[in-house]
Amino acid sequence: MKKSLKTHLITFTITTFVFFLGIFLGMNFETSKTSYVETHYEELKRMVSNSELEFYFIQIMQANMPCDYFIEESYKLTKESDALAIKLSDYENSRGFSDPNWLGLKHDYTLSLVKNWIFVEKIRGECNANYTTIIYFYDTECAGACEDLSFYLSYYKKKDKRLMVYALQSDLDLQIMNLLKGAFNITMIPSLVVNGDEKFVNLSSREEVKTAVCSSNGMNFC
Amino acid sequence: MFTYSLLYFLVFWMVTYLLNRKEMMKDPKPKRFPSVSVIIPVWNEVKTIKRCIQSAVDLRYPGEKEIIVVDDGSTDGTSKICKEFEKKGFIKLITRDKGGEGKHVPLNIGVKAAKGELISTMDSDSWYDKDTLMHCVGHFDDSQVMGVRTSIKVAEPRTALQLAQKVEYIFGLFLAKTFDFFNSVYVLPGPGGVIRKSFIEKHGYFKDNITEDMEMGLRIQKQGYKIMSSINAVTYTITPAGFRSLFRQRLRWLTGFIENFFEYKGLWGKGVLGAFLFPMTFLLMPSSILFVWTAMFKPAINFFSYAKRLHLINYDLLPFILGFNLSDLSPLLLINSTSIVTLMLMPISLFMIITAYRMVGEKNGVVETALFLFLYPFVLSVVSISSFYLSLRRRVTKNDSHKLWVKT
Numbered sequence: 001m002k003k004s005l006k007t008h009l010i011t012f013t014i015t016t017f018v019f020f021l022g023i024f025l026g027m028n029f030e031t032s033k034t035s036y037v038e039t040h041y042e043e044l045k046r047m048v049s050n051s052e053l054e055f056y057f058i059q060i061m062q063a064n065m066p067c068d069y070f071i072e073e074s075y076k077l078t079k080e081s082d083a084l085a086i087k088l089s090d091y092e093n094s095r096g097f098s099d100p101n102w103l104g105l106k107h108d109y110t111l112s113l114v115k116n117w118i119f120v121e122k123i124r125g126e127c128n129a130n131y132t133t134i135i136y137f138y139d140t141e142c143a144g145a146c147e148d149l150s151f152y153l154s155y156y157k158k159k160d161k162r163l164m165v166y167a168l169q170s171d172l173d174l175q176i177m178n179l180l181k182g183a184f185n186i187t188m189i190p191s192l193v194v195n196g197d198e199k200f201v202n203l204s205s206r207e208e209v210k211t212a213v214c215s216s217n218g219m220n221f222c
Numbered sequence: 223m224f225t226y227s228l229l230y231f232l233v234f235w236m237v238t239y240l241l242n243r244k245e246m247m248k249d250p251k252p253k254r255f256p257s258v259s260v261i262i263p264v265w266n267e268v269k270t271i272k273r274c275i276q277s278a279v280d281l282r283y284p285g286e287k288e289i290i291v292v293d294d295g296s297t298d299g300t301s302k303i304c305k306e307f308e309k310k311g312f313i314k315l316i317t318r319d320k321g322g323e324g325k326h327v328p329l330n331i332g333v334k335a336a337k338g339e340l341i342s343t344m345d346s347d348s349w350y351d352k353d354t355l356m357h358c359v360g361h362f363d364d365s366q367v368m369g370v371r372t373s374i375k376v377a378e379p380r381t382a383l384q385l386a387q388k389v390e391y392i393f394g395l396f397l398a399k400t401f402d403f404f405n406s407v408y409v410l411p412g413p414g415g416v417i418r419k420s421f422i423e424k425h426g427y428f429k430d431n432i433t434e435d436m437e438m439g440l441r442i443q444k445q446g447y448k449i450m451s452s453i454n455a456v457t458y459t460i461t462p463a464g465f466r467s468l469f470r471q472r473l474r475w476l477t478g479f480i481e482n483f484f485e486y487k488g489l490w491g492k493g494v495l496g497a498f499l500f501p502m503t504f505l506l507m508p509s510s511i512l513f514v515w516t517a518m519f520k521p522a523i524n525f526f527s528y529a530k531r532l533h534l535i536n537y538d539l540l541p542f543i544l545g546f547n548l549s550d551l552s553p554l555l556l557i558n559s560t561s562i563v564t565l566m567l568m569p570i571s572l573f574m575i576i577t578a579y580r581m582v583g584e585k586n587g588v589v590e591t592a593l594f595l596f597l598y599p600f601v602l603s604v605v606s607i608s609s610f611y612l613s614l615r616r617r618v619t620k621n622d623s624h625k626l627w628v629k630t
Contacts, residue, residue, distance in 0.1 A: 003241075003403065003404070004404055004493075004494050006241070007234065007237050007238055007241060007404075008234070008498075010237045010241075011230060011233045011234040011237045012230070014233045014237065015226065015229050015230045015233045018229060018233070018563070018566055019225075019226050019229055019563055021566075022562040022563030022565075022566050023562075023563070025562050026561075026562045026563070029562065083547070147527075147531070148531065148534060151531045151534060151535075152534065152535070154542075155534075155535045155538075155541060155542070157545075158541035158542055158544070158545035159541045206534055206535060206536075
């Protein structure tokens with residue numbers, strides 16, 4: 001019994017130490033996760049602001065618009081925001097919707113995404129750029145239809161990098177979201193707005209999505 | 223809670239080993255060599271019976287030794303092999319025309335015919351090392367010792383499952399030895415277990431129990447006697463090669479465990495066995511379920527929800543493959559506290575596996591260890607959960623006894 005007690009006491013001490021060390025390290029990881037995503041968000045924010053400033057500066061100076069440069073910038077920004085979207089999704093899976101950090105980041109990310117879209121649209125207009133932008137409105141209630149549509153859009157995006165998709169969670173409590181929904185008369189989810197102009201709803205097949213995506217500039221799969 | 227329990231369980235064994243490491247390999251030197259009866263119940267084991275009987279014949283033992291083979295109505299040529307050994311005078315053969323009443327019947331017939339002071343039972347798909355008995359008998363100089371369990375090793379592993387079981391068995395005998403220090407060994411396994419005949423005569427023969435070896439072990443515990451474990455006393459056994467046979471074996475073990483757990487509820491809460499090993503064994507079940515859910519079903523659900531959409535794009539995966547970007551992966555985001563604590567289980571398990579291999583003098587194979595650590599938990603968790611479920615529903619009927627009793 002004495003032997004058993006001694007073994008249990010040592011076991012308890014070691015186990016508790018290792019367990020709480022794990023918990024402590026885990027908590028540190030949780031903090032690192034937040035700052036990891038935040039760092040990427042800051043990077044995106046900085047890139048968007050920088051591109052916007054460059055754009056305004058050139059407009060003020062009434063200089064020739066360096067279109068090739070800005071089109072390249074647009075691709076870079078979109079690539080960066082796509083990468084951040086994946087990280088946010090992973091973060092969401094590990095922390096959950098209710099995490100206040102996640103919700104804050106999601107709001108910030110959405111604002112950056114809208115700014116990104118506005119910038120890319122401006123460049124498209126100014127430079128007659130040969131890419132297509134899509135705002136994709138979804139919400140947390142929409143399951144199957146949104147998942148299918150996301151899948152189609154990911155597929156076409158992978159087929160041609162000139163397709164730029166901005167997935168916006170429409171039920172986020174943001175003023176800009178209400179403004180966008182009002183401007184594009186979004187009453188159904190999911191909805192797509194192609195090149196800031198044409199709206200598409202009730203897309204359920206690959207062909208329908210393809211028609212929507214190809215309604216403006218010609219992608220190489222159209 | 224489950225992670226803590228699992229960690230506690232592993233650390234407990236590690237601490238026990240570290241506190242008793244000098245004693246782990248020691249077997250008492252025998253003061254005398256009591257007579258031993260080897261009992262081999264057999265049913266349709268034509269492939270292994272020759273090796274099994276021959277190993278019993280070849281056992282080095284200076285004391286009196288007899289070998290009793292009880293053929294439980296074999297129909298495959300096993301009887302012929304047994305008769306050859308009988309003709310040579312190596313064994314005493316008892317043949318039953320019609321068996322199938324469960325392993326306990328031929329075992330008890332053997333015990334009743336035995337003249338030895340000690341009984342060593344041997345499964346017909348297993349065999350002895352030459353010195354097995356020599357390492358066991360010294361323990362019986364202590365009058366409180368009623369049984370000695372041998373170290374069962376996996377013979378000639380070929381499949382991935384057998385290789386993983388090889389590690390499991392070596393790990394298991396290491397654990398069995400640590401139980402020994404708290405008088406908590408509660409199974410006298412079929413391959414080579416040695417038991418005092420006087421105990422059987424006084425407290426009853428083998429019962430009609432699906433794991434009669436566990437039942438006998440628990441009976442010894444209940445009576446307040448000891449079962450020792452010898453790492454040096456080696457026996458070899460053939461383990462299930464495929465998933466189905468492994469499932470049947472574990473179903474039998476778990477069913478037996480549950481039956482005996484309730485039959486011996488008097489032991490609950492008593493000593494290390496009743497207050498620690500029993501509850502921990504039950505706690506391992508939710509851990510398995512949790513493991514299967516997080517490590518198998520959740521990723522599988524994610525995979526299938528992705529895969530089921532592939533028809534939407536006519537299985538045109540090329541754009542995804544060409545557009546794959548490694549920098550999009552962020553493994554850091556997948557780590558949480560539970561996964562860190564779980565990761566900490568790995569070095570402890572590895573330490574114990576390496577120690578167990580060193581103790582039994584086996585060369586540690588990287589492949590088999592990797593299979594045991596990374597593949598086997600998946601297989602075993604699925605097998606354990608289904609067996610546990612079926613056991614609770616008592617799906618195993620007595621009619622299965624012949625198919626079930628032969629394998630360890």
